[in-house]
Amino acid sequence: MxxxxxxxxxxxxxxxxxxxxxxxxxxxxxxxxxxxxxxxxxxxxxxxxxxxxxxxxxxxxLPPEMVVIERLTFSNLIEPWSVVHPVTSRLVVVDRASLRRHAAHPGFSMVDVLLVQRDADTLVARHLIDCRNRRDAVMPADADLTADDLPGDLRWGGDAPAALYDVACQP
Known part of the structure; x- marks a missing residue:
């Protein structure tokens, strides 16, 4: 700034x-x-x-293993030009280097998703992706795919960008 x-x-x-x-x-x-x-x-x-x-x-x-899956834009009347052509203020990025799969859970992938914002800290969340049902859930910070069972308190959603599933579920 x-x-x-x-x-x-x-x-x-x-x-x-x-x-x-x-x-x-x-x-x-x-x-x-x-x-x-x-x-x-x-x-x-x-x-x-x-x-x-x-x-x-x-x-x-961004390093090559980082893939931008969504660009979040905004517009407001204080910046009238942004009403005509919205400004990208945040990027949703997948870190392919963090992609993990587990033999006990063949239809699931775990990957880090970053929210990169202009003039703000980057937020990182680990997502569990259900490739078969095209849904995802944010994993608890201490959870990992090394256990045989998946965490039971996951809140599943299916509103993630399609590119997240494409990146996380490719063989």
Whole structure:
């Protein structure tokens, strides 16, 4: 966030500096209101650009074993351009390196799912995937697939993105 502020301030100063230099070359003084408006437009433009580029930049930084299965977008009236073209603010990522299967449970897979958010901590949840019934459940932190029985207190849901089942259930 601090880096975004520094980048926006530099963009504002650079745009004002270029316009002031142009006015100086013509021998005129730049109107103060024009410079203030130009700085404001530069700050808004750079901030919007950084927000739109966040998801693709973050995806490029992910290791190859991480697969983005869903992009969560938002729009609001404070950022009117986001109503026309929503901004991706969160990525749902599957860590294929964490994929585990157990011989006693051939139709089940366990995988870590990450929620990567802009300007927030990344959340990690271990999911148990029932490949046959296309449903999933969040595993307790201390649970593992090494036991013969599955944890009994799982709350199953079937509203996960289809890509989660594709990644977790492929042979």
């Amino acid at each position: 601090l880096l975004d502020v520094v980048i926006a301030a530099c963009a504002a100063l650079a745009s004002v500096g270029v316009v002031m230099a142009g006015f100086r070359l013509t021998g005129r003084k730049a109107p103060r209101n024009l410079l203030m408006a130009l700085a404001a437009v530069a700050i808004v433009g750079v901030t919007a650009t950084l927000r739109y580029q966040w998801a693709s930049n973050t995806e490029q930084l």
